[in-house]
Amino acid sequence: MRAHGYAPSLRVRRPIWFRVRLADTLPHVPRSLTTRVSGWYAGFGRLGHFLADMARGLRDVHTWPAQTVAQLLRIGVNSVPIALFVAAFTGVVLALQASYTFTGAVPLYFVGTLVGKTIMLELGPVLTGLVLAGRVGANTAAELGTMRVTEQVDALETLAYDPFAYLVIPRVVASTVMFPVVVALAMAMGVLTGLVTAVNLLDLSTVEFVRGLKLFYQFKDIWFGLVKSMSFGFAIGVVGCMKGLAVRRGAQEVGRATTDAVVLGAKLILVLDAVWAVLLL
Amino acid sequence: MIAFREVYKAFGPNRVLEGLSLEVPDGQTTVILGYSGSGKSVALKHIVGLLEPDRGAVEVDGAAVHELDRDGLAALRSRVGYVFQFAALFDSMTVAGNLALGLRRQRLADREIGERTDEALSLVGLEGTQDLYPAELSGGMRKRVGIARAIALRPRYILYDEPTTGLDPVTASVMNQLMVRTRETLGVTSVVVTHDLKSAYTVGDRIALLYRGVIRQVGTVEQIQRSHDPIVRQFIEGRPEAAADAEQAAAETAP
Numbered sequence A: 001m002r003a004h005g006y007a008p009s010l011r012v013r014r015p016i017w018f019r020v021r022l023a024d025t026l027p028h029v030p031r032s033l034t035t036r037v038s039g040w041y042a043g044f045g046r047l048g049h050f051l052a053d054m055a056r057g058l059r060d061v062h063t064w065p066a067q068t069v070a071q072l073l074r075i076g077v078n079s080v081p082i083a084l085f086v087a088a089f090t091g092v093v094l095a096l097q098a099s100y101t102f103t104g105a106v107p108l109y110f111v112g113t114l115v116g117k118t119i120m121l122e123l124g125p126v127l128t129g130l131v132l133a134g135r136v137g138a139n140t141a142a143e144l145g146t147m148r149v150t151e152q153v154d155a156l157e158t159l160a161y162d163p164f165a166y167l168v169i170p171r172v173v174a175s176t177v178m179f180p181v182v183v184a185l186a187m188a189m190g191v192l193t194g195l196v197t198a199v200n201l202l203d204l205s206t207v208e209f210v211r212g213l214k215l216f217y218q219f220k221d222i223w224f225g226l227v228k229s230m231s232f233g234f235a236i237g238v239v240g241c242m243k244g245l246a247v248r249r250g251a252q253e254v255g256r257a258t259t260d261a262v263v264l265g266a267k268l269i270l271v272l273d274a275v276w277a278v279l280l281l
Numbered sequence B: 001m002i003a004f005r006e007v008y009k010a011f012g013p014n015r016v017l018e019g020l021s022l023e024v025p026d027g028q029t030t031v032i033l034g035y036s037g038s039g040k041s042v043a044l045k046h047i048v049g050l051l052e053p054d055r056g057a058v059e060v061d062g063a064a065v066h067e068l069d070r071d072g073l074a075a076l077r078s079r080v081g082y083v084f085q086f087a088a089l090f091d092s093m094t095v096a097g098n099l100a101l102g103l104r105r106q107r108l109a110d111r112e113i114g115e116r117t118d119e120a121l122s123l124v125g126l127e128g129t130q131d132l133y134p135a136e137l138s139g140g141m142r143k144r145v146g147i148a149r150a151i152a153l154r155p156r157y158i159l160y161d162e163p164t165t166g167l168d169p170v171t172a173s174v175m176n177q178l179m180v181r182t183r184e185t186l187g188v189t190s191v192v193v194t195h196d197l198k199s200a201y202t203v204g205d206r207i208a209l210l211y212r213g214v215i216r217q218v219g220t221v222e223q224i225q226r227s228h229d230p231i232v233r234q235f236i237e238g239r240p241e242a243a244a245d246a247e248q249a250a251a252e253t254a255p
Helices: A031-057 A064-102 A110-149 A152-158 A163-201 A206-215 A219-245 A250-280 B040-047 B070-078 B095-105 B110-123 B139-152 B169-186 B197-203 B221-225 B230-237 B241-253
Strands: B002-011 B014-024 B029-034 B055-060 B080-083 B157-161 B189-194 B206-211 B214-219
Touching: A031 A163, A031 A219, A064 A110, A064 A163, A110 A152, A110 A163, A110 A206, A110 A219, A110 A250, A152 A163, A152 B080, A163 A206, A163 A219, A219 A250, B002 B040, B014 B029, B014 B040, B014 B214, B029 B040, B029 B169, B029 B197, B040 B055, B040 B157, B040 B189, B070 B080, B080 B139, B095 B110, B095 B139, B110 B139, B110 B169, B139 B157, B139 B169, B169 B189, B169 B197, B189 B197, B197 B221, B206 B221, B206 B230, B214 B221, B214 B230, B221 B230
Parallel strands: B029 B189, B029 B206, B080 B157, B157 B189
Antiparallel strands: B002 B014, B002 B055, B206 B214
């Protein structure tokens, strides 16, 4: 059997189907188009290898659970302040905009309805996800990219560790588990600041705000947002690790990987948001 | 024993190894000499499976490294200590943490890990540095911690990648003495990759000159020093014109 060390997706090794040039098989199609499509195709191939290596690394139960604890703290707990900050101001603005929109036409207690629904279904998960795409995605890509450049990933392999079990799985598991927790706190903060704003600036009582909040509330509003945020966490974790470990040399590549991780992470959040809306709403 | 068998390796159009063959006898230190960028480090990485040959094989204890499965590769790596050119210490861990990482992988008890860590640091003359971070160490100290990390594993083989590069002459000399002492104390088989002739003469039992992807000559220190091969002379004398002179002389004497 021909094995490939611990981490085949870290190597420059491509299967035969990967090397088939689309431009050679479709000569009449513009080369710019075939190049772009080939790039996407190659990207999916790399993602497939990466996920397969992750699945293989999961078997190393002596390594990844211990590392995951530290990542839960770094990725989850340390992200709470920025997530709460964003959610707090989102709640304030939502309450004021709802009041502005409803003036005279809709009973004011609907401010509670709009704040609750919007925060729980959309803005809580998506805004928090975008913020964490920057914080967690950039951090992960920069850290792993630097480890790659300074041969720390190679050193890990020579010490008989699987980089996927030691570096990748803990980060992906931590972001998948902690994103919903952070988003839940952000949802609570957004609704709370919406309530405080409504009571203090809109002449709405707490009872009226809560009445509006309960009016069309379903438990689905919460779990939908949390399921979405779990998928965001998985995507951000995978993208950050993939981009970081793809770095070959130099600070410039680390910078590029960091930027790519944030941009691709943000795009994936928006795509996943739409996918979940189509599937579950 | 470590053996390179007709190893070919290219990165895109850049052909680095072109049929490299070399045997590393047990219990000795073999130095692979060569110009910067000649593929010395690439050859070394094949031994622990960090790179795979395009053709040929690297064998360790009779097994082709690229054919090992996951467990086989882990077992091989537990027998090999690797000292990286820039130490490759984990910057988020203390010196003790760096040394303990490989030992934890071997499932040793905490007490034994502590003893081995202290012993390895003592061997490289860095007692009392357990709680320091790599950023708090000088370049030479980092390289010594890199050696300590390798010898703490009590390996059968130690691979040194440019161990004296970037060090001042005194620190380089300390590193050379350390490599000699490590071999004498632990009886390990070592492969040293370097372009530092002084280091090669000090630590090497055998020296192999890597040139254009193949071993140009291999022999004892004395054999290399007395070599008449123009490429070897060019390298050891640091005279680029030596090879050209020899080629011209050969051309003039040709019938």
